Amino acid sequence: MRKKLVVGNWKMHGSRASNALLLSGLKEAGPWTADVAVCVPFPYITETALALTGTQIAYGSQDCSAHEQGAYTGEVSSAMLADVGCRYAIVGHSERRAYHQESDQLVADKAKAALAHGITPIVCVGETLAEREAGQTEHVVKRQLAAVIHTLTHCIGEIVLAYEPVWAIGTGLTATPEQAQAVHAVLRQQLRAATQKADAMRILYGGSVKADNAAQLFAQADIDGGLIGGAALKAADFSAICRAA
Numbered sequence: 001m002r003k004k005l006v007v008g009n010w011k012m013h014g015s016r017a018s019n020a021l022l023l024s025g026l027k028e029a030g031p032w033t034a035d036v037a038v039c040v041p042f043p044y045i046t047e048t049a050l051a052l053t054g055t056q057i058a059y060g061s062q063d064c065s066a067h068e069q070g071a072y073t074g075e076v077s078s079a080m081l082a083d084v085g086c087r088y089a090i091v092g093h094s095e096r097r098a099y100h101q102e103s104d105q106l107v108a109d110k111a112k113a114a115l116a117h118g119i120t121p122i123v124c125v126g127e128t129l130a131e132r133e134a135g136q137t138e139h140v141v142k143r144q145l146a147a148v149i150h151t152l153t154h155c156i157g158e159i160v161l162a163y164e165p166v167w168a169i170g171t172g173l174t175a176t177p178e179q180a181q182a183v184h185a186v187l188r189q190q191l192r193a194a195t196q197k198a199d200a201m202r203i204l205y206g207g208s209v210k211a212d213n214a215a216q217l218f219a220q221a222d223i224d225g226g227l228i229g230g231a232a233l234k235a236a237d238f239s240a241i242c243r244a245a
Ligand code: G3H
Pocket: 009, 093, 164, 168, 169, 170, 171, 172, 206, 207, 208, 209, 227, 228, 229, 230, 231
């Protein structure tokens, strides 16, 4: 039985004051049966770490560099993230693929860099609305995952995978539990062909998950929790989603 995981992706939201309120609200609301984590903007990682000391809530980043170190202005390495205690790093979020032209291979290299420093990459895959309408969903997510499988080879079992249909992100249009499960099953099958650990791996769903649709999504056979955007910014909403997992 896989333990559910719920991850809040704060994206580029927050301030020291609002983060402190959110984190104290979460501390009061927990504990939960599921594993819970928050992925916060880089400048707030250290304060988040301090605020979460002694709680069950893990923390991580929303990206990491594919490079080890060096003259890469603006990049943050996995070594640095490990140094400040990150357990997770989101890589390949569709917003980075779209706005920063991140390729499948770059995403795979970032996942490899994270693992090299003991950080679990949360690798995001997902199709756009145009790709879904063109019947390309399976092809797109399998291509995105294949690059990661090829690059990580025997370490692929160490990642967390997140299916996030681009058309469902921040739009209020959630994939139905059946739509999401169908893609998760495809991804699980692809992982089975690559690693014996496939059935122990967590595949999260992301895209307009809310307190009132979380339980149905998380009840699906291959949905092992969620990657939550907007609803992770309010302690009561995020906590309710964690409770549903
Ligand atoms: O990483 C989180 C996803 O992009 C989902 O965002 O819950 O605001 O749709 P959302």
